[in-house]
Amino acid sequence: MKGRGAGMEGVPTASMSAGDVAPGKYAVLVQGLTRRFGDFTAVDGISFSVERGEIFGFLGANGAGKTTAIRMLCGLLAPTEGEAWVDGFPVVAAPEKIKRRIGYMSQRFGLYDDLTIQENVSFTGGIYGLSRREVTERGDLLLERLGLKDYRRRLTSSLPLGFKQRLALGCAVLHSPSVLFLDEPTGGVDPLARRQFWDLIYELADGGTTIFVTTHYMDEAEYCRRVSIMVDGRVVALDSPARLKQQTGAGTMQDVFLQVVGR
Amino acid sequence: MTDTVIPILVEGLRKRYGEINALDGLSLRVEHGEIVGLIGPDGAGKTTAMGTVCGLVRPDDGFARVMGLDCREEGQRVKEHIGYMPQRFSLYSDLTVAENLRFFADLFEVSSSERRERQERLMAFSGLAPFLGRRAGALSGGMKQKLALCCTLIHTPDVLILDEPTTGVDVVSRSEFWTILRDLAGEGMALLVSTPYMEEAALFDRLILMHRGRAVASGTPGEVRSRFGQRLLEVTGPGIAKARERIVGLRWPGVDVHRFGDRLHVVHDLEEEDAGIREALARVDVRVGPVEPTIEDTFISLVTHSPEAAG
Ligand SMILES: Nc1ncnc2c1ncn2[C@@H]1O[C@H](COP(=O)(O)OP(=O)(O)OP(=O)(O)O)[C@@H](O)[C@H]1O
Ligand SMILES: [Mg+2]
Numbered sequence: 001m002k003g004r005g006a007g008m009e010g011v012p013t014a015s016m017s018a019g020d021v022a023p024g025k026y027a028v029l030v031q032g033l034t035r036r037f038g039d040f041t042a043v044d045g046i047s048f049s050v051e052r053g054e055i056f057g058f059l060g061a062n063g064a065g066k067t068t069a070i071r072m073l074c075g076l077l078a079p080t081e082g083e084a085w086v087d088g089f090p091v092v093a094a095p096e097k098i099k100r101r102i103g104y105m106s107q108r109f110g111l112y113d114d115l116t117i118q119e120n121v122s123f124t125g126g127i128y129g130l131s132r133r134e135v136t137e138r139g140d141l142l143l144e145r146l147g148l149k150d151y152r153r154r155l156t157s158s159l160p161l162g163f164k165q166r167l168a169l170g171c172a173v174l175h176s177p178s179v180l181f182l183d184e185p186t187g188g189v190d191p192l193a194r195r196q197f198w199d200l201i202y203e204l205a206d207g208g209t210t211i212f213v214t215t216h217y218m219d220e221a222e223y224c225r226r227v228s229i230m231v232d233g234r235v236v237a238l239d240s241p242a243r244l245k246q247q248t249g250a251g252t253m254q255d256v257f258l259q260v261v262g263r
Numbered sequence: 264m265t266d267t268v269i270p271i272l273v274e275g276l277r278k279r280y281g282e283i284n285a286l287d288g289l290s291l292r293v294e295h296g297e298i299v300g301l302i303g304p305d306g307a308g309k310t311t312a313m314g315t316v317c318g319l320v321r322p323d324d325g326f327a328r329v330m331g332l333d334c335r336e337e338g339q340r341v342k343e344h345i346g347y348m349p350q351r352f353s354l355y356s357d358l359t360v361a362e363n364l365r366f367f368a369d370l371f372e373v374s375s376s377e378r379r380e381r382q383e384r385l386m387a388f389s390g391l392a393p394f395l396g397r398r399a400g401a402l403s404g405g406m407k408q409k410l411a412l413c414c415t416l417i418h419t420p421d422v423l424i425l426d427e428p429t430t431g432v433d434v435v436s437r438s439e440f441w442t443i444l445r446d447l448a449g450e451g452m453a454l455l456v457s458t459p460y461m462e463e464a465a466l467f468d469r470l471i472l473m474h475r476g477r478a479v480a481s482g483t484p485g486e487v488r489s490r491f492g493q494r495l496l497e498v499t500g501p502g503i504a505k506a507r508e509r510i511v512g513l514r515w516p517g518v519d520v521h522r523f524g525d526r527l528h529v530v531h532d533l534e535e536e537d538a539g540i541r542e543a544l545a546r547v548d549v550r551v552g553p554v555e556p557t558i559e560d561t562f563i564s565l566v567t568h569s570p571e572a573a574g
Contacts (some may be wrong), residue, residue, distance in 0.1 A: 037401070062390075062405030062433045107404045107431070120293070160305040184404065188350075188430040188459050190304040191559050192566060195521065216405070216433050217460070221525025241525065254462065257434045 010233040011102035017158065023085030027052045027179050027210035028073060035068050042068045044233030045082060052178075055201065055211040057221050060230030061261045066214045067107060073212075074104045089180050098252050100128065103172035103180040108186065111168055113157040117148055120156055120171060128175040135174070142170040146200070162193030169200060171236075173209070175193065182213040198223055227253075229260050236260060268331045270295055270422050270453030271316060271360035275325035278311055278476075285311040286322065287476030293422075293453040298444055300557075302464055302565055303473035309352040309457045310350060312473070316455065317347045329422055346371075346420040350427050352411035356400030360391055360410055365415060371418035378417070385413040388439045405431045416443065423447065425456045429463065441466055457487050461559040470558070472565060479565050484558060491564055496540060498527040502548035509543045521563065528560055565574055 023029045028050035035043040043065040050056045060066050071077040073084055075095030084091045087101040111120055121143065125135030143149045146166040156164060165185060171178060182201075186194045198220070205211050213224070221227050221241060228238040237244060237260050241253055250256045271293040271434055278286040279514045285308045293299045301309045314320035316327045318338030327334040329341045354363050364385075368378045370562055385468045386392040389409040394402065399410060415425070429437045437460070448468075456467070465484045472480040472487060498506050505529055510520045517532040518540065529540055541551055556564075 060433070061435060062409065062431075063394075063403040067403060184431060187404075188427055190459055191461055191562055192304055198522075214549070216431060218434060218462075219524040223522075234488045254434055258438070261435050
């Protein structure tokens, strides 16, 4: 599984530049991103950047604003203030360009339960405007790699959670996105299935895909090159797991999280 | 409630769904004041087992009893003793947080004085107090899960059955949630709880590791860990990615490498292999040493190596 990578298209024009930084250099660049619902601020002026090919852990307490931020980065929700670029394109001005370049796996997988595995793949391919041949070729390759080939005629609703999760990943990467957003992809999944899932994530990252992932499993935080931790709409810590442990004097990411977020 | 009655007693449960043996002779018991954990891979039968205890699933064979009542024959009376939180608890998404809590408190006929005290405690654990007026549909995933927990814990039944209650719940709330569970057990409640978080598994009084519809290991977390029948080396340090390649490259049939965050666990069967593994890692920037297995090591070893796991 290879990510499409940067390419000339991803290079921003002058009108897209964000002050001194060139958004095209980064997989994700966020500056002062804010979202309010009425008088409640769910995401409160967050700024950070994610390198190309990086596995970036986007951690935080429940309700901290992770899903809201990801939905803005995927062009699904308009920011109230601030700017963000994904693969060099501004999320507000060019949401349609963003959608071809990203894959998104939502907290609830977003599969069609009453379709078969194969139908889910074909349907997703249709949404992304892939040709029938592209869907067949890449779909077959993915289903094989995900261990789902023998189950392709099975109804999605009849599958164990770990299978649904792998299918959701397959659908999210069918169009070879350069940035993959995974919102709690392993929620409720057993240790064996999680391990297999992370093997796939590493494979994608090795192929050049940028991985932007949220999780409440602290062992998974250790798999990330860098992690950010959000509390009440703000990013309050951002560094490599090793450095965060060093800074807080904590032995594990679990302890880091308890210290940083603890009420 | 009398002291002699066993809150949850399950004997030889079997349940077939077509080709699949969801329950294949499961037995377990939970005493007053005990928190028993059900762990196991997807499809091991945890949810079916809980459904049977709640009288929602009719077993083909065996029995489940709650407070001495047969769950199949006396389902209605059993329900009066049970609090159950299914994996997919449905909140009323158009109602606010406060309205959801009130709805469930009414449903369980919780007295108003008890209600106030409980709610305060539950709001402190969940951090939902500032959001009492928000529609449940507008909560984050983990906040919904915590509200579902609060709605389940608003009453105090004899027996509490929680199916993966902490999925999607953050680390801070998980640890506070466990304090509440301990308090409830301290009041004599019997709790049967499943979880996908292996760090929680160590907190149970007793654990039942389910696989293919039956218990493949059970006992205190320490006893379950001692069922790990293999050898284990831990590899730490900057070179773990390289170390993993080297060990996989040996292609030794009985040797498995698992990554746990920032460390590798190398599982093997024979003493002789120890030296070979260390030699393969001699020029890699890592430390290698034997360690005690974790529950996750045991889980993976039993699930992938038990005879019935074949195929
Ligand atoms: N449509 C909405 N109206 C009002 N508030 C909302 C809406 N959507 C989200 N929120 C609020 O925004 C905050 C952030 O929610 P979000 O889903 O982004 O959190 P999260 O970090 O993903 O949490 P979790 O770990 O539980 O998934 C929460 O307080 C949530 O209730
Ligand atoms: Mg979320």
